[in-house]
Amino acid sequence: MAQVAKLIDVTKCTACRGCQVACKQWNELPVEAPPKEMAFTGTLQSHPDLAPNTFTIIQFFEEKDDTNTVKYRFRKTGCMHCTDAACILVCEKKALTKLENGIVYRDKDKCIGCGYCAQNCPFQVPKVNPKTEKATKCTLCGDRIANKMKPACVTTCITGALDFGPRDEMLKKAKKRVETLQKQGVANANIYGEKELGGTNVIYVLADKPEAYGLPADPQIPLTATLWQQYGKPIGAAVFCASFATTLFAFFLNRKKDLAPKLHHHEGGKSHGV
Amino acid sequence: MTNHWVDLKNAKAFLIEGSNAAENHAMAMRWVMRAKEKGAVVIHVDPRFTRTSSTADIFAQIRPGTDIAFLGAIINYILQNKLYDEPYVKLNTNAAYLMRSDFGFHEGLFSGFNEKTFSYDTTSWGYELGPDGKPLKAESMEDPRCVFTKLKEHYSRYTFKVSADITGIPEAKIKQIADVLVKNRPATVMYALGMTQHTVGVQNIRGFGILQMLLGNMGKPGGGVNAMRGEPNVQGSTDFALLFNYLPGYLSYPKHTQPDLTTWTKSSGTFRAKFLVNLLKSWFGENATPENDFGYGWLPKINAKENYSIFRIFETAFEGKMKMLHVVGQNPMVTQPNLNLVHEGLTKLDMLVVQDIFLHETACFWEKPGVDPKQIQTEVIVLPAASFLEREGTKINSGRLVQWQYSKIKPVGQAKADLEIIDTLFNKIRDLYKGSTAERDQAILKANWQYPQENMVEAVLKEINGYNLNTGELNKSIGGLQPDGSTSCGNWVYAGVFANGENLSKRKDNKTDPGGLGTYPKFGWCWPGNIHILYNRASCDANGQPFDKDMPLVWWDEAQGKWTGYDVPDVPSATDGPNTPNGQKPYRMAGEGISRFVACTYKDPDPASPIGLPRDSSSTPGDGPIPEFYEPVESPTPNVLHPKVPVNPCLKYPRLKSQQPIGTSEEFPYVLSSSSMAEHWCAGSVTRNIPWLNELVKETTCELSPQLAQKLGIANGDMVKVWSARGEVVVRAMVTNRMQPLTVNGKTVDIVWMPYNWSFKGLSQAASTNLLTIDAGDPNTWIQETKACLVNLKKA
Amino acid sequence: MAYSDNDRFPRFGKAARVVHFTHLISFFVLFFTGMSLYFNFLSPLNLLFGGASSAKLIHRIAACIFFFGPILGICLNPKGFFLVIREITHWRKEDFQFIVTFLHKFFGQPHEVAPQGYLNGGQKLNVYLLGFGFLGLSITGFVLWFPQYVPISFALWCYPLHSLLAPCLTAAVLGHGYLGSFHPGSGASWEAIWGGTLSRAFAEHHHARWAQEVDSQLGRTRR
Numbered sequence A: 001m002a003q004v005a006k007l008i009d010v011t012k013c014t015a016c017r018g019c020q021v022a023c024k025q026w027n028e029l030p031v032e033a034p035p036k037e038m039a040f041t042g043t044l045q046s047h048p049d050l051a052p053n054t055f056t057i058i059q060f061f062e063e064k065d066d067t068n069t070v071k072y073r074f075r076k077t078g079c080m081h082c083t084d085a086a087c088i089l090v091c092e093k094k095a096l097t098k099l100e101n102g103i104v105y106r107d108k109d110k111c112i113g114c115g116y117c118a119q120n121c122p123f124q125v126p127k128v129n130p131k132t133e134k135a136t137k138c139t140l141c142g143d144r145i146a147n148k149m150k151p152a153c154v155t156t157c158i159t160g161a162l163d164f165g166p167r168d169e170m171l172k173k174a175k176k177r178v179e180t181l182q183k184q185g186v187a188n189a190n191i192y193g194e195k196e197l198g199g200t201n202v203i204y205v206l207a208d209k210p211e212a213y214g215l216p217a218d219p220q221i222p223l224t225a226t227l228w229q230q231y232g233k234p235i236g237a238a239v240f241c242a243s244f245a246t247t248l249f250a251f252f253l254n255r256k257k258d259l260a261p262k263l264h265h266h267e268g269g270k271s272h273g274v
Numbered sequence B: 001m002t003n004h005w006v007d008l009k010n011a012k013a014f015l016i017e018g019s020n021a022a023e024n025h026a027m028a029m030r031w032v033m034r035a036k037e038k039g040a041v042v043i044h045v046d047p048r049f050t051r052t053s054s055t056a057d058i059f060a061q062i063r064p065g066t067d068i069a070f071l072g073a074i075i076n077y078i079l080q081n082k083l084y085d086e087p088y089v090k091l092n093t094n095a096a097y098l099m100r101s102d103f104g105f106h107e108g109l110f111s112g113f114n115e116k117t118f119s120y121d122t123t124s125w126g127y128e129l130g131p132d133g134k135p136l137k138a139e140s141m142e143d144p145r146c147v148f149t150k151l152k153e154h155y156s157r158y159t160f161k162v163s164a165d166i167t168g169i170p171e172a173k174i175k176q177i178a179d180v181l182v183k184n185r186p187a188t189v190m191y192a193l194g195m196t197q198h199t200v201g202v203q204n205i206r207g208f209g210i211l212q213m214l215l216g217n218m219g220k221p222g223g224g225v226n227a228m229r230g231e232p233n234v235q236g237s238t239d240f241a242l243l244f245n246y247l248p249g250y251l252s253y254p255k256h257t258q259p260d261l262t263t264w265t266k267s268s269g270t271f272r273a274k275f276l277v278n279l280l281k282s283w284f285g286e287n288a289t290p291e292n293d294f295g296y297g298w299l300p301k302i303n304a305k306e307n308y309s310i311f312r313i314f315e316t317a318f319e320g321k322m323k324m325l326h327v328v329g330q331n332p333m334v335t336q337p338n339l340n341l342v343h344e345g346l347t348k349l350d351m352l353v354v355q356d357i358f359l360h361e362t363a364c365f366w367e368k369p370g371v372d373p374k375q376i377q378t379e380v381i382v383l384p385a386a387s388f389l390e391r392e393g394t395k396i397n398s399g400r401l402v403q404w405q406y407s408k409i410k411p412v413g414q415a416k417a418d419l420e421i422i423d424t425l426f427n428k429i430r431d432l433y434k435g436s437t438a439e440r441d442q443a444i445l446k447a448n449w450q451y452p453q454e455n456m457v458e459a460v461l462k463e464i465n466g467y468n469l470n471t472g473e474l475n476k477s478i479g480g481l482q483p484d485g486s487t488s489c490g491n492w493v494y495a496g497v498f499a500n501g502e503n504l505s506k507r508k509d510n511k512t513d514p515g516g517l518g519t520y521p522k523f524g525w526c527w528p529g530n531i532h533i534l535y536n537r538a539s540c541d542a543n544g545q546p547f548d549k550d551m552p553l554v555w556w557d558e559a560q561g562k563w564t565g566y567d568v569p570d571v572p573s574a575t576d577g578p579n580t581p582n583g584q585k586p587y588r589m590a591g592e593g594i595s596r597f598v599a600c601t602y603k604d605p606d607p608a609s610p611i612g613l614p615r616d617s618s619s620t621p622g623d624g625p626i627p628e629f630y631e632p633v634e635s636p637t638p639n640v641l642h643p644k645v646p647v648n649p650c651l652k653y654p655r656l657k658s659q660q661p662i663g664t665s666e667e668f669p670y671v672l673s674s675s676s677m678a679e680h681w682c683a684g685s686v687t688r689n690i691p692w693l694n695e696l697v698k699e700t701t702c703e704l705s706p707q708l709a710q711k712l713g714i715a716n717g718d719m720v721k722v723w724s725a726r727g728e729v730v731v732r733a734m735v736t737n738r739m740q741p742l743t744v745n746g747k748t749v750d751i752v753w754m755p756y757n758w759s760f761k762g763l764s765q766a767a768s769t770n771l772l773t774i775d776a777g778d779p780n781t782w783i784q785e786t787k788a789c790l791v792n793l794k795k796a
Numbered sequence C: 001m002a003y004s005d006n007d008r009f010p011r012f013g014k015a016a017r018v019v020h021f022t023h024l025i026s027f028f029v030l031f032f033t034g035m036s037l038y039f040n041f042l043s044p045l046n047l048l049f050g051g052a053s054s055a056k057l058i059h060r061i062a063a064c065i066f067f068f069g070p071i072l073g074i075c076l077n078p079k080g081f082f083l084v085i086r087e088i089t090h091w092r093k094e095d096f097q098f099i100v101t102f103l104h105k106f107f108g109q110p111h112e113v114a115p116q117g118y119l120n121g122g123q124k125l126n127v128y129l130l131g132f133g134f135l136g137l138s139i140t141g142f143v144l145w146f147p148q149y150v151p152i153s154f155a156l157w158c159y160p161l162h163s164l165l166a167p168c169l170t171a172a173v174l175g176h177g178y179l180g181s182f183h184p185g186s187g188a189s190w191e192a193i194w195g196g197t198l199s200r201a202f203a204e205h206h207h208a209r210w211a212q213e214v215d216s217q218l219g220r221t222r223r
């Protein structure tokens, strides 16, 4: 199956948050809390961050530049469906896998909620639900895609900020859009996700540098994750095995020996034997 | 909307003023984005920087209630520099018409003002008429007596400097916006309650009309003046006389001064009398005959001097003169301004019937915090209504598109569809009146009211479309309606929705789009006559050929001898060519047949009337023929244009002195603007019962600038007390750069904003902004001034 | 007091012994509950603990015992703790000599044993190993538990560290356990951690200097 991708064109997003609600509806996700129990985020942003029952949120960025012009930016956040996915690398339970179509699929039954993916994801996407002890994240609506539908969020998006289709098509569209934007004077317009992390299956069209949207400029699988999975674990295992084997060897070697300390009735000096 | 939603994609520029479209008409942005993709420029003029502003190329922060000062400056700039579309103006407007010599404007007042009645004698606002009763035209638009000259004179006071002082928008920005509008045509205007909820609401919109006429943007794809209606079917409600001064189809409601059909026709004209006859035939059936004025006499008449708006409902109740109120699909205990008065009014009723899908604040008004329910004697009856998802019927969107909505969902519990409730009620009431001979009961007894229980909604739509009563066939178009009672039609603008026996509102062809302009003529049905862009004749020159060769919409086809195009041509008769009088009426709904810069009083003579009745009468706002800037009732600054007439002179406020105090800027230094938001809708009766939406926005907030917050020692997230002359609330402060103080007439003016969607019922509860807002109303429409009042605030 | 070949040498108080074994047990519980995350093929180990979820819970409970047990021990017997601290911070020539001969000892080869104090050189080293291992695993472990309270860059380092320390410490523990309990030469030290005292033969052999000290303190002189 060909690679698919979701295209998020932030320049068209008006933060209506239809996608946020559509995602909850399709995935039957309850609210995080009743309104009175939810903390004030300081802006119109709904949740401070993604949450176990919230696979996608619109992040609000408000700033004022030196010409007193307000910049009000929005970004739909969620899983990037990376090719070089840190979450997959650190998930020992193999609950996360990259499907042929590009989806980073989470197998609910395998997930034990250790939260390794949550911390190691360069975007901090997965969140562990303490009640169910499962990490959750955007599924790219794999269930809908399998039935020839677009993801719920994409279907809902009214402004055309979201699109979904074969990855190469989405990339082409993104490139064209960036070109148009640059022609219209948005000099910093750029694509995010084309090369990042091996090419992600969620692609952004941004009007400004990634940092302005809370995205790492150069996302990487954390060095620590690589050290851990590719070096730490084998070395640790080797050390353990070596110690185990040596001890066992010594055990059998010494088993029959009479090495018990004897009483030596002499003053001081060195004792011999073992 | 003169145009329609999809047509927004054809615009080269957008003036979004008094609207937060991205939040409150989110769907509009689909088409705005399409236009932007092609390079359209978006201008947003609003008191605060919103999600709509984030899509704009130019944002101008305006002081609430000063839109005419802003538009006036642009109009003046266009006039002074001759930047208008001259061929268009010459052909399509009353620019060259001669005005009466006694017309004038002085110190904030037009000629004819009566200080005692707060109203104008509008006679002097008319034209110089010829012997045929038609207006006289000047040789050139430069004639000192003509409309265009009057317009220029009027707006000559509106320099960029004056405008900047009043509105708080820097001069350079106003000029920049003017230049963009001049250079990028067609430009479309999108507005909503930010323009209308003022004591100068009608004049604000007239301002748009003048601007768009000057720029030649009316009747063209990508142009127009587009009202984005606030509710899914509010266009339908207004079409069907939601407002007290109309009958269905915007026919004016009979007044006590118009006891019979002839006196009514004297003021409304024979053209509309025909539609009234059709309406009466539809309402009274066989009982409506030429002999009895088609039952006109049975209609209750309103007192011409009285105001029957929603404000008066609660005031009348407060005065103890109203016994019972039936509220349907509305929650005035949240949405009305000056809520304390609303509550007081409700407590004085004997009985309140609420028909709604949730037990909202109006239904439970006696639960208002701080109120002792034992002291309230009002009996409350709730009729559980089916939600919009549980019933079939039409919805009419802002673009006048009639669409059928199907439903196979059964109403929850005992709930019933509104139509079913009303039908049951009516039949019960008629039973109770049976046998009465009293004249006032005849409207009910003689009514033609029998609907099948199966497919009742469609039966009503058929009645609206109307019949040829001789053949029994459904009407095909407005043109087929007869003045003699041989046809019936429940709303003339809807004639044709059931043409040829087919319910056209059910059509779903979203592929056919001749011309690629987004007209989709076979998707649903658009009133009137499936015309998608009103006044589209104006997109053509004198010969009936499109002004804009790249975006042709309709045209005169000489070979076929008829008007044709991608939209239904908006002409009185498709076969009357551009050289006939009917081919020269681009604005055929005005008596003059053309559009009016100055809304002169005018009655178009009807040569066919033996008793000299007019054919049609042009409507003129009661508070002036040209938009003039007046300050809001509660304003932080004097009116620099005419200090002696600071506010709309036709305004009567307070109407109830004890309940309607006016705050001064000394006591209440900050301007409050209020509105709805994307996540919660209107009263929130529905949306605040949806947990997913409650999660998005949790409570009422007060948005204020960092500068003001610093001055008052308020931090983002603090609770603040906000109070006006009418009430006080405690809400959370949202300190944001999106709010900025303005410099108005040399002084700093701080503006705060609050959403009004909350109250004390539902799953999400918070303070009601409308406890603060003012219930002064536009003298024409009686819409409330909820966009501008004065408040004070401090850390709670 | 008279000297006797059957003299016992008091070594660990009750508290220390209880702490040691709870610590030991919690350690192995931690080890086994952690292993299924280390290698997925070890998941069947979870069956011992009632499934992945309870294994996780048990890992955390055991972690608390593992961490707070020794701390409690220190509070109960601060003197003992400072004694150990003093010991491990004072190194003698003999301690190094002991370590040099460690492998001979481990594999049962003949070697000289320099006279040792309360803790012999090997034990001192062991305290360091287990002590730092203990601290390292505890700190990183708690970070794994509550990553939201530390800077993410620090949290990220805790994953490989915890993961690496766990098998390495277990390796050390295995050696320690073997020597202390099963090694024919030193296995008798088991008596100390189990019963609290050592035999004269063992004490004089492994901790000659300390044995002398104890003898003189108790006035156990040889006739």
Ligand code: HEM
Pocket (backbone or CB within 6 Å): A092, A114, C027, C030, C031, C032, C033, C034, C035, C037, C038, C055, C056, C059, C060, C063, C064, C066, C067, C137, C138, C139, C140, C141, C142, C144, C145, C162, C163, C166, C167, C169, C170
């Ligand atoms: C205070 C002490 C400790 C704490 C708080 C702690 C906590 C944790 C936590 C939170 C995890 C993540 C997995 C999970 O949630 O179950 C973990 C993993 C693990 N723990 Fe511990 N732990 C401690 C001590 C130990 C000890 C003493 C051992 C073993 C000897 C151990 C072995 C492991 C192993 C092998 C893993 C899996 C590492 C991997 O996936 O690479 N832990 N520990």
Ligand code: SF4
Pocket (backbone or CB within 6 Å): A012, A013, A014, A015, A016, A017, A018, A019, A020, A058, A076, A153, A156, A157, A158, A159, A160, A161, A162
């Ligand atoms: S639905 Fe589209 S426009 Fe609305 S918030 Fe989501 S991405 Fe943005």
Ligand code: SF4
Pocket (backbone or CB within 6 Å): A078, A079, A080, A081, A082, A085, A086, A087, A088, A104, A117, A120, A121, A122, A123, A124, A125, A126, A137
């Ligand atoms: S964004 Fe995070 S969770 Fe999603 S695939 Fe990439 S690493 Fe995994």
Ligand code: SF4
Pocket (backbone or CB within 6 Å): A022, A023, A024, A026, A027, A055, A056, A078, A137, A138, A139, A140, A141, A151, A152, A153, A154
């Ligand atoms: S793709 Fe599906 S799961 Fe992911 S954010 Fe969109 S709706 Fe939610």
